Amino acid sequence: MNIYIETYGCQMNVADSELVASILKKEHFSIVEDINIADVIIFNTCSVRQHAEDRVLGRINNEMSRKRSKKDLKIGVIGCMAQRLDKQLNEMNSSIDFVVGVDQYNHLPAIINGLYNENDFECNTIVNDAEIYKDIYPIHSGKFNAFVTIMRGCNNFCTYCIVPYTRGRERSRPIDDIISEITEIGKKGFKDVSLLGQNVNSYHYKNVNFAELLKKVNKIETIKRIRFITSHPKDLSDDVIKVMAESDKVCEHLHLAMQSGDDEILARMNRGYTSQHFYDITQKLRKAMPDISITTDIIAGFPGETEEQFQRTYDLMKKIQFDYAFTFKYSPRTGTKAAEFKDQIPETIRLERLKKLIELQQDITTQKYKEQIGKIKEIYVEQISKKSEYEMAGKSRDFKITVFPGDSTLIGKFVKVKITDAVGWTLKGELIK
Ligand code: SF4
Secondary structure, three states: OEEEEEEOOOHHHHHHHHHHHHHHHHOOOEEOOOHHHOOEEEEEEOOOOHHHHHHHHHHHHHOHHHHHHOOOOEEEEEEHHHHHHOOHHHHHOOOOOEEEOOOOHHHHHHHHHOOOOOOOOEEEOOOOOOOOOOOOOOOOOOOOEEEEEOEEOOOOOOOOOOHHHHHOOOEEOOHHHHHHHHHHHHHOOOOEEEEEOOOHHHOEEOOEEHHHHHHHHHOOOOOOEEEEEOEOOOOOOHHHHHHHHHOOOEOOEEEEOOEOOOHHHHHHOOOOOOHHHHHHHHHHHHHHOOOOEEEEEEEEOOOOOOHHHHHHHHHHHHHHOOOEEEEEEOOOOOOOOHHHOOOOOOHHHHHHHHHHHHHHHHHHHHHHHHOOOOOEEEEEEEEEOOOOOOEEEEEEOOOOEEEEEOOHHHOOOEEEEEEEEEEOOEEEEEEEO
């Protein structure tokens, strides 16, 4: 049976799709990249914003005509949306044949095999806070970078976030399991690994914390670059910063979600840190690694946010000078605390504030990229550039796409490139022989 998986949302979902592919392949299903030959279409979904859910529902509607012409085609929904909406999904669209939650992927083969009749519907969204998918090695779909899940779930309950409700409580994967997966990945030729979790800094397995884990991964010979996502500012310890600075393979790049620059809003978000604490971390990081690139997430128009409070976020962004910021207008999610707050900000104001943040960050990012001109960077060459067959493209250690004249024999190699220009969010350079 051919299975086509379509993935939405964050890297955790990308990694989960790879895990699901591995579970299904073991039971002799084939994973295909062409939807036209699929017997089963699985949508791995995201619930972080309403927009993300609407997109998936729209996509499922699009596939209804395919189902009409191929009677035995099955459509399934997995991931956060499956967990959140459960059986309701089948009421919303009866062409959905199965709904499977994030802790029940081991049951997918049996669920799919059990759908005999046209109107059969299966739903399993039981929460299992102990499920860590031990000993299942995902089929990594990338060529150069592999995502490795080190923990699942989240205990933080930020008041705007649905994740703790859809992904359950935090649990760390056994250290040996992680190390053997990364060792296997290295043997397959991957040199760049990203450690994933909702809050990797709180990784804890027996006596190994995140700093120790980083040290252990750094020792794996075949791996040349290590990144990790997502970090929580309240849990990013001095030890982790020290290990980042001292470990040659841990890249000078960190995504650290600030969300707001106002202490009262941060408290209402239940983020567990102040704006001063956040600022201090960025300074420590830059002191330890002067070339580090720091990226962030910011929410505009959180319930109750006054003009002054918004201005504090704007000012702190300006002061910190992030390399890049993912900015969002606040989107209420049913089931979260913040969605119940009475002082919701009108959409027009949220959009206005978002626009201001985007404009500010565009200027900062442009400047940050210009500052790279003249520097020599190590680039992991990934592909021929989309714009010219005579140019190669890859990423620097600080996660900037870099393009330079070269040929395809360089793909998969690490090269030194002198940066000569910055065009939009791309660096241009020349190869140093
Ligand atoms: S740390 Fe906060 S924002 Fe991140 S997944 Fe957990 S609850 Fe959501």
